Amino acid sequence: MAEDLLKEFDPFAIFDAEAARLDRFFSGLDDEAWERPSQCEGWSVRDVLGHLAGEELYNHACLDGNVQSLLTRLAREGVNGFHDFNEWSVRQRRSTPVRDVLAEWREQNGDTRRRMRELGAEHLIDTMAGPYPVGLQTFHYDSEYATHADDVGAPVSEEEADGRTLWRVAVGRFALAEQSADVQVEQTADQIWAHADGVSATLSYPEFVHATVGRLPAGHGLDPRLAAKLRCLA
Structure with a gap:
């Protein structure tokens, strides 16, 4: 089974480590560093943080079991699909002081990681693709966090x-x-x-x-x- 490829890894420990890496990196940036381009085309380092903070809206909807309600609300605002959602999340935070965006992401992601670990790897949560195991969803988040850490140059x-x-x-x-x-x-x-x-x-x-x-x-x-x-x- 495909899941056997992952059996030796702890998705929750990886998620904690990659979130900590990003937090350390973001916490040490000055104004100039926030505006540097990232490896995400069209996004600055600050925009990557805005994306991560905005993404918690979806992550919490998965945990709360109301993904379809979120998608309906976003559609009313003209936001359709992940690409639109990502760009919308970034735009929503570009006028917000970066320290506030960092605090938002730190709090909301901390809650996401705690809740996912408490539910356990086999528990099913709501996603855009339907019910999906928490452990596998966490591995997807692990990959995204590691990718964005590389995008912004986190050591x-x-x-x-x-x-x-x-x-x-x-x-x-x-x-x-x-x-x-x-x-x-x-x-x-x-x-x-x-x-x-x-x-x-x-x-x-x-x-x-x-x-x-x-x-x-x-x-x-x-x-x-x-x-x-x-x-x-x-």
């Missing part, structure tokens, strides 16, 4: 880098399997072999992670057909 120590890459490889492989992606992926001791549409490539673990989240650097050289098949996470 990763040498001691944690390898372990962090390993769980991200596992989450990427899980997401591809969960989505029944039309791509063949095989993992060796230090590489990933991928094949789709008659095209094959061998990627390092970090390259595979970057491919799954759409963060391969420009000019990387991976065939666009294969890159499209491998992208499976935010």
